Every structure is written in C-alpha cells, then in structure tokens.
Amino acid sequence: MKLADFDTLTFDCYGTLIDWETGIAAALEPLAARAGREIAPDERVAAFGHHEHDEQARTPDARYPEILAAVHAAIARDWGVDPDPGLARAFGASVPAWPAFADSAKALRYLKRHYRLVILSNVHRDGFAASNEKLGVEFDAIYTAEDIGSYKPDPRNFHHMLDHLARDFGVTRDRILHTAESLFHDCAMARSLGLATTWIHRRAAAGGFGATRAVEEPPDVDFYFTSLAEMAAAHRKDAAGAGGDGSK
Numbered sequence: 001m002k003l004a005d006f007d008t009l010t011f012d013c014y015g016t017l018i019d020w021e022t023g024i025a026a027a028l029e030p031l032a033a034r035a036g037r038e039i040a041p042d043e044r045v046a047a048f049g050h051h052e053h054d055e056q057a058r059t060p061d062a063r064y065p066e067i068l069a070a071v072h073a074a075i076a077r078d079w080g081v082d083p084d085p086g087l088a089r090a091f092g093a094s095v096p097a098w099p100a101f102a103d104s105a106k107a108l109r110y111l112k113r114h115y116r117l118v119i120l121s122n123v124h125r126d127g128f129a130a131s132n133e134k135l136g137v138e139f140d141a142i143y144t145a146e147d148i149g150s151y152k153p154d155p156r157n158f159h160h161m162l163d164h165l166a167r168d169f170g171v172t173r174d175r176i177l178h179t180a181e182s183l184f185h186d187c188a189m190a191r192s193l194g195l196a197t198t199w200i201h202r203r204a205a206a207g208g209f210g211a212t213r214a215v216e217e218p219p220d221v222d223f224y225f226t227s228l229a230e231m232a233a234a235h236r237k238d239a240a241g242a243g244g245d246g247s248k
Contacts, residue, residue, distance in 0.1 A: 001222055003235045006196065008116040008171050010161060012152075012180035014098070014123060016200050017108070017228070018131050021045045021211050023098025027091050031072065035079040045211040047075045053184075053213055056122070056151035063146055064124040065092035095123055096130030101202070103229035105136035110232045114239075116140045116169065120161045120178075122151045122185065141165065153189040162193070177222070179231070184213040191219045198223040198231060 014020040025041035028048070032039040051074040055067045062070075069092035073083040111117065117139045121128050124146040132139070143161050150156045165171040179198040180186030187197045199221040203210050225231040 001196070002238050003177070003223065003231070004114070004238050006115065006175055006177040008118060008165065008169075008176045009111060010118040010120055010165075010176055010178045010195075012182060012186045013119055013121040013128060013131060015181040015202065015211065016179065017100060017104045017135055019099050019101050019202075023094060024048050024211055027094035027097070028072075028075065030087055030090075031076055031079070031081060031084075034081045039079065042206075042208075042210075044075075046208075047078060049209065049211040049213060050078075051075060052211070053151075056145075060145075060150040060154070064095065064122065064127055065089075067151075068092040068094070095127035098131065100131070100134040101228065103227050105134070107228035107232040108135055108137045111228075111235070112137050114235065116171070118161070118165065119143065120152070120157060120186075121145065122157075141168065152185040155189060155193065158189055158193050158195075182212045183215040183218050184209070187221055188215060188219040191221070196223075197221045198225065200228055200231065201226050 011017060025044045028044040032044060048071060051071045052067065055070045055074070059067070059070070069088040072088040072091040076083045108117065117137060119128065119139050119142045121143070122145045125144050128142060128144055141164065143157070143164065145151045145157065148157050148160045162173060165176065173194055176195055177198055178186060178190040178195045179200060180190070181200045181202045183199065187199055190197050197219070201224065204226040209215070223231070225234065
C-alpha cells in the first residue's frame, strides 16, 4: 500500500491540523489561575480530555461552544473552583483562537495538488471556518458535528461522510485515506468501518493521550507519521520513486 493509492484524504482537524492542546491550555489559564495551585498545561488538557467525550455523548445535538462551556464547568468543579458562566462562555468561544500547527498550511497546499481534501470535524461550522483561515487551502467538503447531530467516534459521523462522498463525488471507500491524530475519535472507528488510516502522532515526543481519551488497544493503522510535513514528504518520495509527481 502506498499513499498514492488513494485520491481522497479525509481529515480530523483539531489535534491533527489545528494545535488544539495549545489552544485549550491557553483558554483554561483564567480558570487555572483561580485554583490556588499551579496547574500545568498537560494537566489542563488531560482534564479536558476526561470530560469532553462525556458531554458530547450526553448532549450530541449541542453545538460545540455549548459542549466546551459544560466541560469548563466540570473542570472547575474538579479543581475546587466555583463555576463561572462568563469564563465558561469565553472558553466555549475560544476555538477561533486555537493555532494551527506550524507545518499544516504548507503540507496541505502540497497534498491539495494530489488529493481531494475533506474535513470530518467535531466542532461547529463557524468554529471551523475561523480555523480554516489558518490552514490556507479550500477543502472539497466539510462535515461537522453541527451538520450531523452527533460527535465522533459515533459511527453516524463517518457514515454521513461516506454517504456524501459517494453521492456528491462518486468516491468509494477504497479510495479514501482517513488521516487523524486521535486514535479514540478517529482511527479506531475508521478502521472498524473498513477505511485505510493514517495516524499523525503529534504527541509522539510527549507521550500519553493529551486531550483525548486513552485507547487501551491501539488499532492497526496503515501509515504512521509524527507530523503532516512528514506525510507530505513521504508522498513526495513515493511519487519520485514512481517516476512522476504522484498527481491523480
């Protein structure tokens, strides 16, 4: 199997293209300052990961800012801080401030020359639109939790994407390579549905699962990289070995 065997890359965004852990840690700083003790960024994102999926499962039709606000209140209680609705709303509105990874825009521009690019994200449409400005490419299709009414890893999100790709672009499952950092939200479910997968292991150096739930038995993946730049370089190498530029 080679990267050039596919013509459609379906992406998770947050954690894969957008550095949500840096964004989350910064957005939780005002709450952490009230805790009466030092709360390091890694502890902040771990607290987020502990609560996010529960809120998404409990209220799957809630928009992501509402999920974030509820997570903020839950973290406040864990840290012994009185929940503050104003701080919770500010946290809910923080997605547009989350930075892109330094390599995302350049790598996406390269990959856009060779693939159809698709987003399958757990955020709301407005939040992704703000993030998309940092990514510098036009995606061929964007599917958000707000559109679908549920959050990954719910299989409904993946079926929604697959159905629309088949209907709107004539893309069959064997032509799709799902590309994500989160084993919990993305790689395990994509694999179970017969999709080829790439794990962009952004946390390889840091270890652990960060802002996502732990996965006791990591799923098999077809490709492994620690950055999107590394994936683009691997495609470039494959294309050079094939005597062409790899364009579909």
